[in-house]
Amino acid sequence: MGKRGRELVGPKVDELIADLQSAYADEWIAFYYYKLAAELAEGINSQIVAEKFDKIAAEELEHAEELAERITQLGGEPVRDFEKIVSTAGCKKVKLPKNNKDYKGFLKAGIEAEQCAIAAYEKILDKLKTDIKDPITFHVIRHIMQEEVEHEDEFEGLLD
Numbered sequence: 001m002g003k004r005g006r007e008l009v010g011p012k013v014d015e016l017i018a019d020l021q022s023a024y025a026d027e028w029i030a031f032y033y034y035k036l037a038a039e040l041a042e043g044i045n046s047q048i049v050a051e052k053f054d055k056i057a058a059e060e061l062e063h064a065e066e067l068a069e070r071i072t073q074l075g076g077e078p079v080r081d082f083e084k085i086v087s088t089a090g091c092k093k094v095k096l097p098k099n100n101k102d103y104k105g106f107l108k109a110g111i112e113a114e115q116c117a118i119a120a121y122e123k124i125l126d127k128l129k130t131d132i133k134d135p136i137t138f139h140v141i142r143h144i145m146q147e148e149v150e151h152e153d154e155f156e157g158l159l160d
């Protein structure tokens, strides 16, 4: 990224990049397990559950792309080794049910993952409101967080 663009963020730019890398890894993990859930779900309601996981997985991948773009702009790099994705992530796993017919179990796993993501983005937003002044990253994170809130709601809506 340009020098002035980095200066804009201030002395904590590296801390911010590390937080964004962690969120980037979270998004890949969510994408992976959501696609898996879409494949594994069977039985009653499986089609509607699979479609929901597929649709949300695509949005998690978009989040990963948005984060990668911002990390790069700040002078960092997205996680280079895929084997480091889990150790870098804050939300390390989506706990899918053992029984593929347990559609509620899939939805609950999705809800838990979304709640983990919401908490992670809330932490980053708090920093961006207090000691790291970066309106551009704030905008990116606020937008992603809004979609995570919608995801939680979408999964919850299918539980009833």
Ligand SMILES: [Fe+2]
Residues within 6 Å of the ligand: 027, 030, 059, 060, 063, 117, 144, 148
């Ligand atoms: Fe996401």
Ligand SMILES: [Fe+2]
Residues within 6 Å of the ligand: 030, 056, 060, 114, 117, 147, 148, 151
């Ligand atoms: Fe999400």
